[in-house]
Amino acid sequence: MTRPSEPAGDVDVARAAELFADRTRARILRALLDGRALPASVLASEAGVTPQAVSSQLSRLRDAGLVAVEPSGRHRYYRLASDHVATIMEALAVIAPAEPIRSLREGTRAAALRRSRTCYDHLAGQLGCAITQSLVEHGALTPIDGDGSTRRRPGQRLSSPVPEAPFRLGPRAAGVFGQLGVAGRHLDGAPRGRRPLLRFCLDWTEQRHHLAGQLGADVLTAMIDGGWITRRPRHRAVDLTDVGATELRRCLALDV
Structure with a gap:
């Protein structure tokens, strides 16, 4: 997250953690963990939400400095802003409960x-x-x-x-x-x-x-x-x- 230029008090860990606590935002970040830049349409599909819903969440992640935007002509591609974000996501995977596998496709993907x-x-x-x-x-x-x-x-x-x-x-x-x-x-x-x-x-x-x-x-x-x-x-x-x-x-x- 963006830090103010003036000295401040303790870091607001709860505010930072809130960004990862939403299921849609978490799925967006997870989709970007391979380092590639993806369009909003693909991220919407990965998150299981509408393009409108993913757009608002991408704006919030971008404003917080977790994702960056790469314009290419009329299109915009999103990627993780740094490897620090990937590190946080990987660390959270240790304590996060596994999502239940409901299909052969999901099981194949997990393997x-x-x-x-x-x-x-x-x-x-x-x-x-x-x-x-x-x-x-x-x-x-x-x-x-x-x-x-x-x-x-x-x-x-x-x-x-x-x-x-x-x-x-x-x-x-x-x-x-x-x-x-x-x-x-x-x-x-x-x-x-x-x-x-x-x-x-x-x-x-x-x-x-x-x-x-x-x-x-x-x-x-x-x-x-x-x-x-x-x-x-x-x-x-x-x-x-x-x-x-x-x-x-x-x-x-x-x-x-």
Whole structure:
């Protein structure tokens, strides 16, 4: 939410939480979790409301700084304003009750999200966690605490960025990430702008770490550009292609 320029009292957490407490707004934000910009018509369909109803909720989310608008000719596309919004949504998923599955379509979709999905601009789910574990095993990432597992550490919250990265770049980072298509990009460990090179999230379905940050975004981009994974048109599940399965087996000895 937009903060006033003058000093004020404590932050109004209740006011911020109210923005996420409406079912329509929550479904809009959930539809945008894959980092793409979508038109209001698609968001109305995802939220199960009329175009008029979604328009008013989008205005409120935009005014609060949770979504941004990208004009394109006569059309307007909406996206999450930052990865912080995605982090909040993922964290809320931990304590939120699951919506009942009422159809085969909903069950299939839920299984697809658990298998492989995007978490804003990086991979999550079983695929994202498996790739991260393989990066550790192949020396591209080195555990800070000596624990080579990507499992959740005591006291770490699910679906939230880990304050202190449990891994750093390993001795084989350049070679392994190069095989994944991110050779020469950020692999010297030097900071690039404001975004951390290495960041990790605790996956809410797997309770394991998955790679985030700039390097996580680069891996996702390289896999999409290389045809290893494909996005689904209406939600954030992604599908591993035959090419991708072959390449992950070659690069990381990973069978998925």
